[in-house]
Amino acid sequence: MKTILLPFLTFSESAQGRVVPPSGFTARLTVLTAAAMAFLAVFALALSLATGRLAERWGNELARASTVRISAPEDQVDAQIKAALDVLNTTPGVASARVLSRDEEMALLEPWFGPSLPVDTLPLPALIEVIETAEGYDGEGLRLRLAGEAPGAVLDDHSRWRRPLIKAASRLRFLGYVSLILIAGVTAGMITLAANAALAANAQVIRTLRLVGATDSYIARAFERRFTLRGFTGAVIGAFFGTVAVALLPSAQLEGGFLTGLGFSGLQWFWPCVIPPLAGFVAFLATRFAALQTLRRLM
Amino acid sequence: MIEFHDAGYGYGGRELLTEMTLSLAPGSFHFLTGPSGTGKTTFLKLCYRELQATAGRVSILGQDTRDMGRDEVAQLRRKIGVVHQDCQFLDHLSLGENVALPLTVADRPRDDQDLVDLLAWVGLTEQIKAKPPELSGGERQRAALARAVIMSPDVILADEPTGNVDWEMSLRLLQLLIELNRMGKTVVIATHDMHLIRQAKSQVPARVLRISNRRIQQAGADL
Numbered sequence: 404m405k406t407i408l409l410p411f412l413t414f415s416e417s418a419q420g421r422v423v424p425p426s427g428f429t430a431r432l433t434v435l436t437a438a439a440m441a442f443l444a445v446f447a448l449a450l451s452l453a454t455g456r457l458a459e460r461w462g463n464e465l466a467r468a469s470t471v472r473i474s475a476p477e478d479q480v481d482a483q484i485k486a487a488l489d490v491l492n493t494t495p496g497v498a499s500a501r502v503l504s505r506d507e508e509m510a511l512l513e514p515w516f517g518p519s520l521p522v523d524t525l526p527l528p529a530l531i532e533v534i535e536t537a538e539g540y541d542g543e544g545l546r547l548r549l550a551g552e553a554p555g556a557v558l559d560d561h562s563r564w565r566r567p568l569i570k571a572a573s574r575l576r577f578l579g580y581v582s583l584i585l586i587a588g589v590t591a592g593m594i595t596l597a598a599n600a601a602l603a604a605n606a607q608v609i610r611t612l613r614l615v616g617a618t619d620s621y622i623a624r625a626f627e628r629r630f631t632l633r634g635f636t637g638a639v640i641g642a643f644f645g646t647v648a649v650a651l652l653p654s655a656q657l658e659g660g661f662l663t664g665l666g667f668s669g670l671q672w673f674w675p676c677v678i679p680p681l682a683g684f685v686a687f688l689a690t691r692f693a694a695l696q697t698l699r700r701l702m
Numbered sequence: 703m704i705e706f707h708d709a710g711y712g713y714g715g716r717e718l719l720t721e722m723t724l725s726l727a728p729g730s731f732h733f734l735t736g737p738s739g740t741g742k743t744t745f746l747k748l749c750y751r752e753l754q755a756t757a758g759r760v761s762i763l764g765q766d767t768r769d770m771g772r773d774e775v776a777q778l779r780r781k782i783g784v785v786h787q788d789c790q791f792l793d794h795l796s797l798g799e800n801v802a803l804p805l806t807v808a809d810r811p812r813d814d815q816d817l818v819d820l821l822a823w824v825g826l827t828e829q830i831k832a833k834p835p836e837l838s839g840g841e842r843q844r845a846a847l848a849r850a851v852i853m854s855p856d857v858i859l860a861d862e863p864t865g866n867v868d869w870e871m872s873l874r875l876l877q878l879l880i881e882l883n884r885m886g887k888t889v890v891i892a893t894h895d896m897h898l899i900r901q902a903k904s905q906v907p908a909r910v911l912r913i914s915n916r917r918i919q920q921a922g923a924d925l
Contacts, residue, residue: 421794421795421799422795422803422806422807424792425794607790608792610790611792611803612792612803612807613776613779614752614779614784614786614790615779615780615803615804615807615849616776616777616778616779616780616804616807616808616853617776617807618772618773618776618807619772619773619776620773621776621809699772
């Protein structure tokens, strides 16, 4: 009776799976290890995906928007705004340029100073929002032209603070992926140790199986089945609780910054489903490696 | 069937068996005798390639055992039935499953009626669902014999099969081995029980191989 347990593992439940005696303690330890690792893997995955989203968002949104700030004596402000707009509207790579209204400026300042800020009494500079085309503009050329036409205009293309933020988000994403690899490595190591212990404890069983003509691959498969099942089962439990824990994190809010945006978005919620089969595969490979190494040492 | 050509085996610089040249013909019945510790078990292990000769050549069923791969050894063991004094079973499986183990590992289908008939032949039908620790010494030996023959091997090697059982059970086991020999199987029994050898020689043309001074000798009809 052939049964497909996982795409990479086929076994005969009625016979091969039963030649290795059940072992309660190592079984529970392997399940526990796989569950803990899967739980951590869900968080590493959530971190990687969230920082990936963040880097992409900052990259896309901020890269195409910039600001021109006009700081000039009050009687020259309007003239310099007009001059700056003329420059911007005739600059290749600028899709649009518009002056932010007082309300919009107040909305920008509200998170820091609250809603009751008397904007009218403050010497705030005028702000021009510049939206780039896909090709973008020549920043240095635009700065020189603005300096000539509107001396009080300062172009801020956000790159000074955008780049380190994107770099930080990318590094976090990379660290998340490294964590996933480390988790897989630790899982493989733990299962190899558990498989070695099981093989040592079942030396008599292995001798008997070899006496009656079992090949190394047959014996290895009997152990692979056990540990693959344990790894898979533990990972299902760990991934489930990990996903629930991620779902219970506070949802993304403007006030909380990116920390409250950790988690999955849309179809990304299906990614934790990949962890159990992967854990099973790691357990399968680790056990196969341990079993074949051990069996080769035996005559 | 089994041929030794100037074969020997040593371990850790010490020679246990040396200069063995002999041929066991198909369908023959041999006793292997000699004092304890002279190398009877080692000789049998060379016969089913649990050990590899360190000198000379050993051929089993026409296969030179020197350069066999691990899978080839496994295939060879499916053609050789081995009965040990300390019968090795998988204690978590039933007697029936243990006896059918050679079929299981060879991925061959098991005919339950054949299994029942085999257990009836060794007188263990009632114990088919029992676990090995529940069996007596004699029952374990008979179960080991049933497991050894379930693949219908050409050769049956028994290492002190009557060492742990009383005389009555010894005779019963011997009778089963004689029956197998009459069915054309080559039988080799390692024992130092001279009464058993005499009992067998009264029924079958058994030959005796004696290990002495690390060498194997044909004892002929002097027993």
